[in-house]
Amino acid sequence: MVPPDSSVSAEPAKAKRKNRILGPLIWLFFVFGISSIPGSNTPDLPLFPLADKLVHAALYAVGGFLLARATGSPWLGAAIAIGVGPIDEFYQSFIPGRMPDYWDALAAAIGAMLGSLIYAITQGGRST
Numbered sequence: 138m139v140p141p142d143s144s145v146s147a148e149p150a151k152a153k154r155k156n157r158i159l160g161p162l163i164w165l166f167f168v169f170g171i172s173s174i175p176g177s178n179t180p181d182l183p184l185f186p187l188a189d190k191l192v193h194a195a196l197y198a199v200g201g202f203l204l205a206r207a208t209g210s211p212w213l214g215a216a217i218a219i220g221v222g223p224i225d226e227f228y229q230s231f232i233p234g235r236m237p238d239y240w241d242a243l244a245a246a247i248g249a250m251l252g253s254l255i256y257a258i259t260q261g262g263r264s265t
Contacts, residue, residue: 160203165221168196172225176234193241194248197222201252211257218249 197218205214222245226237
């Protein structure tokens, strides 16, 4: 009996992993790209009180989901996304007109956990 050619089955798995890494990388560039905008050029969000916190939570929910999907672990995905929040806030301290906000980092952490939870629920025990 001839063993199956493992190189044929390994190629789709490698492509799948590459695609899963691409999403978080695009998300990271987007987050730090937005954070690089000087404060005088950022739009105000006067829709309702704490609207900017909701934006942080939503943005990091996407990151939490993408990172959980990339790593195959909701816990690891959430941890990485949560770690990005304070780094992003620190980075903003170097941008003119921007300042770090601990409440933004907290909103980001909540969003990251929510995104990872959504991944875990939608994954439903399937292997990655």
